[in-house]
Structure formats: C-alpha cells, structure tokens
Amino acid sequence: WPARGSRLDAGSYLSLSSVARSPYKGLPANLFGPQDGVSGGWSPWSAPLDFDEGAVEPDDTGGVPLSLPPLMRYVQFRVDFASTETSGVRLDYLEFDYARPLVGRGVLAEIFPATASALGQPLALQYVLRPTFETDATTGFNRIDIAVPATDTELDSFLLDGGRWQPLALTAPADPNLRSAWLDSVSVEDANTYTHAVYPGSQGTLTLGIKTATLTDADFPRGQDREIRIYLRTSLFTLLTRFQSWVWHDASTTIPQPTSAGNAANDLPSDGVAVVVAQSGGTVDTLTVTPNPFSPNGDGVNDDAAFDFSLMLFLEPARVELEFTTLAGTVVRRLEPVSRSVGRHELHWDGRDDGGRLVPPGLYIYRFTAFGDGDDETQMGVVAVAY
Incomplete structure (x- = not known):
C-alpha cells in the first residue's frame, strides 16, 4: 500500500497485489451482506458522509462512524470531487479504523411492538438482544447502547435468560451532557446488576446507555438461546423510528460492535428494530x-x-x-x-x-x-x- 499521505492515482491501485486489491467481482458471494432480502451482494450505498466531519485533525482526532452491516470483511467507497475552473480538490489519504468483533458470531436485535398508534404518546417496548460467541471466546462486553428518540426514555427492567437484574442505587446527573462521562466512571462488578443513563450521542442522537459486569461466552452458552430482554418506555416523534444498538467494552479501545436486526426472540414476531406509527397528526403536539x-x-x-x-x-x-x-x-x-x-x-x-x-x-x-x-x-x- 502507498505510504501514508502519498497521492492516490491509477498507478497506486495497479501496484497493489491482487490480494490487497481484492476485486469484488472475484470474491465469493457469501462474503457480502444481504441486499434487499436476497442472500449475497453488496448492501445499499450509505447516505453521503460529511467531509468536514471526517477530516482528521493534526492531533489524530476526527473521523465519522460508518453505517455498515456488521461482520463483513470488505467495504466499497466512492469519492466525488467537485472542482471548479479556479480551484481543485486533492485527496491526500483515506484511513479506516476497524476491530475484531467482541461477539464473534454477532448479536441479533429485535423490538416489539413494531407499530404504534400515535406520535408523542408513551409507548412500552421490549428490546431483545441475542449474542452468539465463538467457542472459547476470550472477549466480552459490558456496555449496551440503544439509540432512542426521547430524553425521558425510561428503562423499566433488564433480564438475562428470564432472570431479572437489579439496578444499582445510583442517580445519574440531572444534566444530560454529563451522563456519558458519569456512566463511564461507574463501576459495576456484581453479577445480576446494572446501571443506565440517557444522554446525547456522538452523532446528534440520543443514547440509552446500559452498563453491566462483563458478559462473556459463559453467560451465553452455545445452543441454549439465552437472551437479554430490556423493557423500556419512550415516545416517538417520526413515522419510522429505528432503535439501532451496539455492544462494546469500556476497558478497551474497541470500536462498538453494531447489532443486526433479526429473530432475537422466538416469541416475538417483528424480526426488526424499527417501529412504525400508523397515524400522524400535526408537527407540534399540544403545548x-x-x-x-x-x-x-x-x-x-x-x-x-x-x-x-x-x-x-x-x-x-x-x-x-x-x-x-x-x-x-x-x-x-x-x-x-x-x-x-x-x-x-x-x-x-x-x-x-x-x-x-x-x-x-x-x-x-x-x-x-x-x-x-x-x-x-x-x-x-x-x-x-x-x-
């Protein structure tokens, strides 16, 4: 691969070995994620990424998370240049950070119900996660992040394999902007306990953050279909709301692992993480x-x-x-x-x-x-x- 900071051109690409180039037309179809419900093939293109947000600063900070299907080995990217008669654009380099998944075979996520009757009204939901670890895995996670639509989202209960866990007797800061750092500082060591907070996420969204003791393959033995079931209450403000989620460990620098929507619970029919509102009213609820x-x-x-x-x-x-x-x-x-x-x-x-x-x-x-x-x-x- 060309040295970091060197200019990219056709010669740079051609100079790569065939393995490094990995022409996607020659890759086995099972290495790609599902597209439009059909097994194999590339996922749809993402929405355009903000160039200014993605630019890396001199202190090596910056970049944007990529909304990609989890557990995929390959990624395509496209850069559109907008030059004028008096100015041009040069791309010095692209850098991708990646990590091996904490849960080797992925985490399925499912929400229920998948429909709601009205906007702005309290809604009780079940959110189920089913991790599948590799045999004898040495990694685990102690954090679960769920994207939620309202700051007053409440977590009613947290269950693992049907057993109800107890919340720690802690109170998150009143200021939502302080809750993320507060949750990072809290120590959760006892089994069957957890704590949580709702705070602004890094991309302008709200996050329901849950912290537990480290969960490993011992908590989810292969073949036993153990699940995490979270009961929460929130309100919806758009006709379609996706409750995406991630698992990660705050003792490492591992990139949060996104979950995959699917059949996480055999007793729930939704097989997804989106909730649709059947009817809509005005753009402002009663003041x-x-x-x-x-x-x-x-x-x-x-x-x-x-x-x-x-x-x-x-x-x-x-x-x-x-x-x-x-x-x-x-x-x-x-x-x-x-x-x-x-x-x-x-x-x-x-x-x-x-x-x-x-x-x-x-x-x-x-x-x-x-x-x-x-x-x-x-x-x-x-x-x-x-x-």
Missing part, C-alpha cells in the same frame, strides 16, 4: 404551560413559566419562536429563536419584557411557532402573571 399562573417575584417558587412541547415529523431541525403580547396586542417579549430537532423540548419565560423589566400582573397571550420543512405550525394561548 402546555406550567405553572399557570406564575409569580416572577424572585422568591424561588414558580418564578418562571415552562412551555413544554413536542416536535414531530420534521426532517431537519425546526426554528422555534415564542412571543408574548398584552390582550391589546402589544408585544412585550420575543424570546431568541432556537433550533430544535424532533422530540420533547422546553422553553422558559421569566416574566420580563424585552428591556429586562418585570411585566405588570395580568393575562398575556403567547404565540408559539415552529418553522420547518415548509410546514409551519402556530399555537396560541394565555398565561397569567401574578405577584
């Missing part, structure tokens, strides 16, 4: 104000009003605006517009006008608007200020 009335007098009790809302169906982050007027229509406060993705959110009003002065007691009309995807939605109501 609620708590408390109402509120008293911004600085005594630490009900000093501001919280405006809770859920955004649904937006493909891109929506711009959210909230303004307050008197009953006569005079604008007293416009909150700074914010950008929010689908999910449950909260805005606050401290009872002050745009000049920073407390407004007089009385009734005020609020106007909430979400702009995005060419489908704007506005909700209005009344909030009371009392002293």
Whole structure:
C-alpha cells in the first residue's frame, strides 16, 4: 500500500497485489451482506458522509462512524470531487479504523411492538438482544447502547435468560451532557446488576446507555438461546423510528460492535428494530404551560413559566419562536429563536419584557411557532402573571 499521505492515482491501485486489491467481482458471494432480502451482494450505498466531519485533525482526532452491516470483511467507497475552473480538490489519504468483533458470531436485535398508534404518546417496548460467541471466546462486553428518540426514555427492567437484574442505587446527573462521562466512571462488578443513563450521542442522537459486569461466552452458552430482554418506555416523534444498538467494552479501545436486526426472540414476531406509527397528526403536539399562573417575584417558587412541547415529523431541525403580547396586542417579549430537532423540548419565560423589566400582573397571550420543512405550525394561548 502507498505510504501514508502519498497521492492516490491509477498507478497506486495497479501496484497493489491482487490480494490487497481484492476485486469484488472475484470474491465469493457469501462474503457480502444481504441486499434487499436476497442472500449475497453488496448492501445499499450509505447516505453521503460529511467531509468536514471526517477530516482528521493534526492531533489524530476526527473521523465519522460508518453505517455498515456488521461482520463483513470488505467495504466499497466512492469519492466525488467537485472542482471548479479556479480551484481543485486533492485527496491526500483515506484511513479506516476497524476491530475484531467482541461477539464473534454477532448479536441479533429485535423490538416489539413494531407499530404504534400515535406520535408523542408513551409507548412500552421490549428490546431483545441475542449474542452468539465463538467457542472459547476470550472477549466480552459490558456496555449496551440503544439509540432512542426521547430524553425521558425510561428503562423499566433488564433480564438475562428470564432472570431479572437489579439496578444499582445510583442517580445519574440531572444534566444530560454529563451522563456519558458519569456512566463511564461507574463501576459495576456484581453479577445480576446494572446501571443506565440517557444522554446525547456522538452523532446528534440520543443514547440509552446500559452498563453491566462483563458478559462473556459463559453467560451465553452455545445452543441454549439465552437472551437479554430490556423493557423500556419512550415516545416517538417520526413515522419510522429505528432503535439501532451496539455492544462494546469500556476497558478497551474497541470500536462498538453494531447489532443486526433479526429473530432475537422466538416469541416475538417483528424480526426488526424499527417501529412504525400508523397515524400522524400535526408537527407540534399540544403545548402546555406550567405553572399557570406564575409569580416572577424572585422568591424561588414558580418564578418562571415552562412551555413544554413536542416536535414531530420534521426532517431537519425546526426554528422555534415564542412571543408574548398584552390582550391589546402589544408585544412585550420575543424570546431568541432556537433550533430544535424532533422530540420533547422546553422553553422558559421569566416574566420580563424585552428591556429586562418585570411585566405588570395580568393575562398575556403567547404565540408559539415552529418553522420547518415548509410546514409551519402556530399555537396560541394565555398565561397569567401574578405577584
């Protein structure tokens, strides 16, 4: 292979040995992942990757995870160059980090139910994982990450082979941004115990992270079909939500191993990790104000009003605006517009006008608007200020 940092050209490719080139047309079909339900063949192309995110910094940080089928030996990549008359593009090198799987024969994942009746409503789910280790495997995992749609996702119970495990008597930080580091620092050594937290993931998604003592092939003997079954509650904000998951070990630098959707539980019919919502309403769930009335007098009790809302169906982050007027229509406060993705959110009003002065007691009309995807939605109501 050419030296790191050297320019790539046709000669570089031709200079590789036939083994290093691995022309895909000559590879056995069983080395490829399934495509469109047919055994053999390449998986579909991924969505375009962000070049700036993938660029590696001088300190060797950077890069983006690749959404590839697990346990595959080969990968195709394509680079599109966009040059102009006055500028050109040069690719210095591509670098791929990979690791041997912790679970040699993969991990099947399945969710149930696979359908929901409405957006924004609490939904009870079962999530099943079935790891299959190689015989006499020397590796294991102590972390399970599941992509979830809501920050208020709750884990009700964790079972291994039907036995209910006990959660540790620990409380995650109130700030979601601190929970990932907190979970990393927690020690889980006793068998049949676990702890968990919901926090922002590395790609702008939410993660339900679960930590246990190390699980190995001894916990999943071949031929016994043992499974991990997780009962959780969450809410959905898009018509199709995929609950992808990964297993990894926090004592090593191993890349998290993605699971594969399939028949992880013989008693469940879904064989997948996607949940589809049968009916959809508007893009904004009913907005609620708590408390109402509120008293911004600085005594630490009900000093501001919280405006809770859920955004649904937006493909891109929506711009959210909230303004307050008197009953006569005079604008007293416009909150700074914010950008929010689908999910449950909260805005606050401290009872002050745009000049920073407390407004007089009385009734005020609020106007909430979400702009995005060419489908704007506005909700209005009344909030009371009392002293």
